[in-house]
Amino acid sequence: MFNKYTASSIRTLLALLLSAAAFGFAACSEGSDDPGGTDGTGGVTVEHKIGLYLQTGSDLASRTTPSGDYDRGAGYENYIDIAGGDLLVALYGTDDRWIATVGNPVVTPVSETLSSKTYLLEFKVSGDIRDALGSSFKVLVLANWHHRYPDLAEAGSLQALFDIVSTADxxxxxxxxxxxxxLTAADKIAMFGISQYDNVSLRPDMAAYLGNLHLLRALAKIEVWDNSDSADEIESVALTRHITRAVPMPKGVTHQNHYVKNDYQKDYVLYPSLPAGSGLYPYPNESSEPLPLVKNPADGHYTVYVPEFPNSQRETDATRARLRIRYKEYNARDYFIDFKYYNDPPEGAAAGDYFDLLRNYWYQFEVRKLAEHINVEVQVVPYSHVPLKPGFGIGIPKELVPVYDDNGNLICYFNSENGNYYDTDATTVIKNPFLIEGNPKDPATGWDIVRDDNGTFRYFRDPATGKCYDADRNEIPDPDNN
Known part of the structure; x- marks a missing residue:
């Protein structure tokens, strides 16, 4: 997050740039006297200087949003490997065709740290390139791609570029x-950004500062933490499914208007960009091995950064990405949280709709465990705030505890107040499904299930107290010690 000193530094830099304009180093408007691509004395090529600001989040000073502020990101979420030269800048026409790749761009962090959110990008182009650009053109910036950049000239167009970078290479x-x-510098997150600039006149005696270009991170961020009122402490958090490889460029994004819309519900991308050749399920790079979220000892939050995931296309809990939470409790079991709109869905969505995990979004889950159930507070933050405040499930009374099998599929609900079991519709009372042969414990209470030699249920025994109970959970004398 920026502090007052940083904001002051930015204002000072902008003031210096404006002061430089008085001496001929500023942007020109269309219609200014332009000497062209040579110096007028012998055809010697003249260089034109261009500058712009790279934003790894949103410019709070220039954006209006329905509610709240976008998150700027922090630390190495915003890091660009300047020292390592892991950056590529190119110029495209408004028809999305490649014009030139910029040589030797200069990037300066506008902050007191190397993990600044705002960078100043400056580069020079020849008069020939200036002539090819015209008065409207696009600037493409690729960063932190681990130096694996395609040949942009060979790709030709932005669409062809995505087709190339979505392949395994x-x-x-x-x-x-x-x-x-x-996060450290070694964890640098791949970024992509593009912006079109109109009515630009480049002059050899003036530097044109074009404005901002917003960069999208290729990963989503997931964060889970315990509410201070929870009855038990979280022991572990895991993501049930994830994709192990990220496409560094979003599909179909060829203009800043495709991802910077000044609207929480529409920023930044609406669909995941997945590796080429992927089928609907499972994807070649998809893992069903639970991915642990790592606890930050400073604040107790569990966090992981992941590639995009197509949750909305999946039909069952077993195939979707979900969060599995385990608590430090006596009758330990798994609780599952879905990536879906529990209530107050955005325009175009309904309560219960599952949503995809998208790049540059921050999925925040605050969980509060009571006696036998948990409540969830969810925020989907486009790094920026759509607050979702669900109970655990949709229209399910808070006293109902969802019971899952080992694959995360919902079996039934248990009412912690009256001891009844309910079918998956949460209304139909059913018999305890665990009073069958093969189940040694009642998952709702943790009590042992005592059976006869034929496997038929006889009674419950609470291992903590030694007390016995019938099938309706009424206390009874110990049948085997009368």
Missing amino acids: YWIDYSAGLPSWD
Whole structure:
């Protein structure tokens, strides 16, 4: 997050740039006297200087939003590997055709740290390139791609570029592990940004500062933490499914208006960009191995950064990405949280709709465990705030505890107040489904199930107290010690 000193530094820099304009180093408007691509004395090529600001989040000073502020990101979420030269800048026409790749761009962090959110990008182009650009053109910036950049001239167009980078040669491979809260420079997140600039006149005696270009991170951020009122402490959090490779460029994004819309519900991308050749299920780079979220000892939050995931296309809980939470409780079991709109869905969505995990979004889950159930507070933040405040499930009374099998599929609900079991419709009372042979414990209470030699239920025994109970949970004398 920016502090007052940083904001002051930015204002000072802008003031210096404006002061420089008085001496001929500023942007020109269309219609200014333009000497063209040579110096007028012998055809010597003249260079034109261009500058713009790279934003790894949103410019709060220039954006209006329905509610709240977009998150700027923090620390190495915003890091660009300047020292390592892991950056590529190119110029495109308004028809999305490649014109030139910029040589030797200069990037300066506008902050007191190297993990600044705002960077000043400056570069020079020749008069020939200036002539090809015209008065309207696009600037493409690719950063932190681990130096695996395609030949932009060979790709030709922006659409062809995506087709190339969605293949295996350009995936960012996270099969060895995904970053967590303790991001470092080695965890640099791949970024992409493009912006069109109109009515620009480049002059050899003036530097044109074009404005902002917003960068999208290729990963989503997931964060889970315990409410201070929880009855038990979280022991572990895991993501049930994830994709191990990220496509560094979003599909179909060829203009800033495709991802910067000044609208929480529509920023930044609406669909996941997945590796080429992927089928509907499972994807070649998809893992069903639970991915642990790592706890930050400073604040107790569990965090992981992950590639995009197509949750809305999946039909069952077993195939969707879900959060599995385990508490430090006596009758320990798994609680599952879905990536879906519990209530107050955005325009175009309904309560219960599952949503995809998208790049550059921050999925925040605050959970509060009471006696036998948990409540969830969810925020989907486009790094920026759509607050969703659900109970655990949709229209399910808070006293109903969802019971899952080992694959995360819902079996039934248990009412912690009256001891009844309910079918998956949450209304039909059913017999305890665990009073059958093969189940040694009642998952709702943790009590042992005592059976006869034929496997028929006889009674419950509470291992903590030694007390016995019938099938309706009424206390009874110990049948085997009368």
